[in-house]
């Protein structure tokens with residue numbers, strides 16, 4: 001099953017930590033939607049015969065779209081692709097956009113999953129991150145969405161925001177638990193060079209949280225969510241039973257996906273395409289009825305290593321048979337002593353030909369993956 005990702009490259013303001021592609025000038029929003037519809041039509045054969053089972057509107061801030069703009073995009077997807085019955089259709093939303101009226105429009109368009117960028121329930125932290133919403137809006141938007149009938153809600157939370165102790169993080173998690181979202185994605189605050197925090201770091205105006213502090217907050221996250229029945233199905237993603245993100249899971253399982261919009265990526269199992277991350281250049285190319293992207297053909301070794309890297313981060317692990325039959329690589333045979341050592345140290349298990357990291361192993365997932373990489 002394939003997925004379609006639609007990148008909406010507009011935001012109200014720039015969060016200090018964010019290095020995604022977006023513009024705070026929304027004047028070209030309608031033109032952008034039209035161009036994206038055109039790109040959908042040009043790319044209608046990209047996924048071959050694979051039906052589309054998930055559609056994901058990310059960004060940027062898709063909740064800035066009007067109901068009409070959203071409907072235009074989704075109709076274009078349905079007109080150009082075979083979409084399965086009951087597809088998962090996710091919309092990323094910011095709390096300050098989620099009024100009851102807007103949520104009704106989203107529902108009418110077929111959105112059946114919300115991913116809400118809450119990040120924190122504390123005003124000083126929200127201000128520090130330069131988020132456009134406040135703590136009240138963060139709490140209220142989940143309740144309003146639930147009242148409007150959304151029963152598949154994910155919230156994003158950021159940990160390792162510099163602080164004196166873990167109290168605010170524990171309070172954030174308690175507030176989250178009281179709201180009962182079906183899914184939580186939680187990421188460590190990392191500082192990227194081309195962001196406001198990156199600039200501050202360079203000028204000595206910002207101090208990142210210590211590694212130990214971040215690791216302790218991650219442990220608090222794991223224990224709190226586990227105690228409330230959430231399963232960690234990927235390092236940063238937790239869900240109640242039956243509510244994992246089908247769209248993201250397909251990425252990790254190496255299913256095909258098509259990315260539409262500036263900066264969106266596509267993957268067809270043999271190559272990757274990267275759309276230009278520039279609104280004006282993207283629009284100019286579509287105005288000339290062409291696409292602006294770079295393409296990379298994946299070498300067998302790249303595919304093996306990508307699969308190891310992403311697979312080990314998930315609860316499904318690496319399917320040894322899949323690597324052997326589809327990628328002609330015997331991961332176990334190449335690494336038998338190393339894998340047996342991981343198992344002996346309680347860092348991994350082998351179940352039905354799947355190499356799966358234990359919770360302790362997941363903390364070392366990137367290092368273990370690079371130890372297992374195929375080398376030429």
Ligand code: SF4
Nearest residue numbers: 011014015018059060
């Ligand atoms: S709203 Fe999201 S995409 Fe926009 S700047 Fe903030 S984190 Fe980045």
